[in-house]
Amino acid sequence: MASMKILKSFSLLLGLCFFETGHTNPNLDLLSLPPGFKIEIYAQGVENARQMVRGEQGTVFVGSRRAGKLWAVSDNDGDQRAEQVRLIDQDLKMPSGLEFKNGALYVGALERVLRYDEIESRLDQPPEPVLVTDALPDKEHHGWKYLRFGPDGKLYIPVGVPCNICDEKGFGEIRRMSPDGSDMEVFALGVRNSVGLAFHPENGQLWFTDNGRDMLGDDLPADELNHAPKRGMHFGIPYCHQGDLLDDEYGKGKDCADYTPPAAKLDPHGAALGLVFYTGDMFPEEYKNRLFIALHGSWNRSEKSGYKLLVLDVKSDGTVVDTAVFASGWLQGEEAWGRPNDVLVMPDGALLVSDDKAGVIYRVSYKQ
Numbered sequence: 001m002a003s004m005k006i007l008k009s010f011s012l013l014l015g016l017c018f019f020e021t022g023h024t025n026p027n028l029d030l031l032s033l034p035p036g037f038k039i040e041i042y043a044q045g046v047e048n049a050r051q052m053v054r055g056e057q058g059t060v061f062v063g064s065r066r067a068g069k070l071w072a073v074s075d076n077d078g079d080q081r082a083e084q085v086r087l088i089d090q091d092l093k094m095p096s097g098l099e100f101k102n103g104a105l106y107v108g109a110l111e112r113v114l115r116y117d118e119i120e121s122r123l124d125q126p127p128e129p130v131l132v133t134d135a136l137p138d139k140e141h142h143g144w145k146y147l148r149f150g151p152d153g154k155l156y157i158p159v160g161v162p163c164n165i166c167d168e169k170g171f172g173e174i175r176r177m178s179p180d181g182s183d184m185e186v187f188a189l190g191v192r193n194s195v196g197l198a199f200h201p202e203n204g205q206l207w208f209t210d211n212g213r214d215m216l217g218d219d220l221p222a223d224e225l226n227h228a229p230k231r232g233m234h235f236g237i238p239y240c241h242q243g244d245l246l247d248d249e250y251g252k253g254k255d256c257a258d259y260t261p262p263a264a265k266l267d268p269h270g271a272a273l274g275l276v277f278y279t280g281d282m283f284p285e286e287y288k289n290r291l292f293i294a295l296h297g298s299w300n301r302s303e304k305s306g307y308k309l310l311v312l313d314v315k316s317d318g319t320v321v322d323t324a325v326f327a328s329g330w331l332q333g334e335e336a337w338g339r340p341n342d343v344l345v346m347p348d349g350a351l352l353v354s355d356d357k358a359g360v361i362y363r364v365s366y367k368q
Contacts, residue, residue: 027337031329033364036284039327042352042363043073043082049354049361051146051274052344053098053105057120060344061088061105062354062361065096065144070107072123073361080350080363088119088126096195097145099155101179108145108157111138113181133181137162137170146274148197151204155179158208160193165213165238167250172237174208174228188228190235190259196275196342201289202316205229207263209272209293212241218301221245223272224262225293227318233260264320270306271296274342274354277314282349283366290314292326292351294340307331309340309353327364330355 031039048064049071055061060082062071070089073082089095089107097108105116107129113136114129137143142160150156154176161172172191177184187206196209206228212221221241228235236243236259238250243261246254266272275293291314297306307330313322330338339357346352351364 027329027358030332030337031327033327036368037327037364037366039353039362039364040081041360042075042080043085043361045085045359046071046073046354046361047359048356049341049359050096050144050356051098051342052352052354052361053100054344054346055100055105055120056103059120059123060352060361061098061100061119063096063098063107065094065356068092068095070095070098070105072119074123080348080365082361086123088116088123089129094140094144097147097157099147099149101149106132106147106155106179108136108147110140110143110145111136113145113147113155113157132179133177133184135181135184136175139171142193144195146195146197148199149179150176150199150206152176153179156187156197156206158191158194158197160191160195161237164215165192165247165250167238174206185231187231188226188233188235190237190239191226192237194226195273196293198275198277198291200314200316201277201279203229205316205318207275207291207314209266209275210235210237210262211271212268213238213247214269214300216241218303219268222262222265222268223270225264225266225272225275225291225312225320226260227263228260229318234258235260235262263314263318264312264323266293266310266323267295267298267305269298269301271298272306272310273340276343276345276351278345278351280345280347280349280351283351284368287311292343294343294353296339296341296356297331297336304331304334304336307336307339309343327353 048067060073093110113132139162174188239254240256295306308328311326
């Protein structure tokens, strides 16, 4: 055990390589945003960049899925461009989901949630993680996580189904637990594969994205934006898709009226992932509390879709009154050079966007 720890420390020391992020802007001229908005590179060299979270001292932590790595991104001089990208851990099982609370970084790595205490003061010599829980399923299919602390102080964690579509107990859920891993319970059911959770800034209610099943053709079913104002709601999977489409196999004898429909239908197979309510002051006033969603992009359509950012006008009562494309251009014809994955509002009001294909973090700003 001691020798393994030494090997891990040595490999991290080699990988604590401070990646010089540089100031090149690959393909940014291909991206389209509304007038007045600007997109730049915030950090480069962030391999397979997935969910982001900002620490109390300003470090942006980034998880990965395929790479098995955790990154710490630092803008030390405050010029809104990161100078350092540190590798703080590796060889983890899909450490895609991150959250931060009381000086500690929480990491969802398949069946485990890990905690890195006092991490921002220990970036050069990261601590060994503390095991918070290992009570989650260990199946890798749709097993990657997205973490969010709710206004109730609980940590919310999706548990995707281990298949394209199936009915298996203990999956297709959003769970929540206390920060120490205790009191785990199911909050929502009928959720196929959510990789995006957000709480409305006005009433604290949960909103989440959900990816629809595959193999029903190009245009069915829609991905979903769902609203869960209370515990115990069922969103249909595997029986009903997009609120009005019974599954050919599992929908027999079922009625879509028995399940909660989505608040909004999103691009079929667009892979709606990370989302955030805009609470900053930089963007025009009409963007206040609007919801940004990253569409990661399709893999099983004859013509690709997604690869963009949406912005939605979401009311606190659960209605969605408008959906628009905010940023696009990562897909050129049938070739995608980038895949937006998660969105994060910074203290100055700028919006960070992770891209797990290009391995970069973008910064979207506004100047009238």
